[in-house]
Amino acid sequence: MHRRITGKLVIATHNPGKLAEMKELLAPHGIEAVSAGELGLGEPEETGNDFRSNAAIKAIAAAQAARLPAFADDSGIVVDALDGAPGIYSARWAGPTKDFTAAMAQIERLLQERGAATPDRRTAHFVSALCVAWPDDHLEQVEARADGTLVWPPRGTAGFGYDPMFLPDGHARTFGEMTSIEKHGLPPLGLGLSHRARAFVKLAEICLEPR
Ligand code: IMP
Numbered sequence: 001m002h003r004r005i006t007g008k009l010v011i012a013t014h015n016p017g018k019l020a021e022m023k024e025l026l027a028p029h030g031i032e033a034v035s036a037g038e039l040g041l042g043e044p045e046e047t048g049n050d051f052r053s054n055a056a057i058k059a060i061a062a063a064q065a066a067r068l069p070a071f072a073d074d075s076g077i078v079v080d081a082l083d084g085a086p087g088i089y090s091a092r093w094a095g096p097t098k099d100f101t102a103a104m105a106q107i108e109r110l111l112q113e114r115g116a117a118t119p120d121r122r123t124a125h126f127v128s129a130l131c132v133a134w135p136d137d138h139l140e141q142v143e144a145r146a147d148g149t150l151v152w153p154p155r156g157t158a159g160f161g162y163d164p165m166f167l168p169d170g171h172a173r174t175f176g177e178m179t180s181i182e183k184h185g186l187p188p189l190g191l192g193l194s195h196r197a198r199a200f201v202k203l204a205e206i207c208l209e210p211r
Helices: 017-028 051-066 100-113 178-186 196-208
Strands: 008-010 031-033 070-079 121-132 139-150 166-168
Touching: 008 017, 008 051, 017 031, 017 070, 017 178, 017 196, 051 070, 051 121, 051 139, 070 196, 100 139, 121 196, 139 196, 178 196
Parallel strands: 008 031, 008 070
Antiparallel strands: 070 121, 121 139, 139 166
16 A cells, blocks of 8 residues: 655755755645755665665665655666666765766766767666655655766756756757756646656655645
């Protein structure tokens, strides 16, 4: 049986870009969101082998520490020509200073080393795994992806992370050139464009009251 989210929800992220997007996604559903940072919760080590298990590790740790339902996302970019790298290590490729200009340059250098010059050799997708954990160990989990190609040089200053390099399929502008509303592409404008918005639509179906 799926369980609905009611009342207060901890957002188990310390990433300001993701926190802002999650608050935007939750706001229309009347959920009172409080971040793990605001509650002074620590960050667990992400020891899982895939996005789904890392999202669960973060949500369970926050739910246990706060004794409240907690919501976590684990996400990243999967580059086909790099055998799926950086994948679950997408945040780590930016290093301790979170330098995504350097992380994007690293991807580009590796693509060039492999001779990946044409769009068909530069395909990639973002993945978002979402997990809601309750203090009694109940879990709800969903996952979605957004497909596209990688452009160089990066374009746009909106968004965060690898957004300026990612051109979603069927669009002429990168995520870095879109407003967050366009990037989410949520109803009534669309059915979800970004990986996080698509996963969120799935989660809303099972866990949230209709908007
Ligand atoms: P984690 O989920 O905290 O392990 O971090 C995932 C990393 O993937 C982020 O730090 C970003 O670098 C990247 N990422 C995830 N979602 C997005 C997105 O929507 N745009 C750009 N980069 C993203």
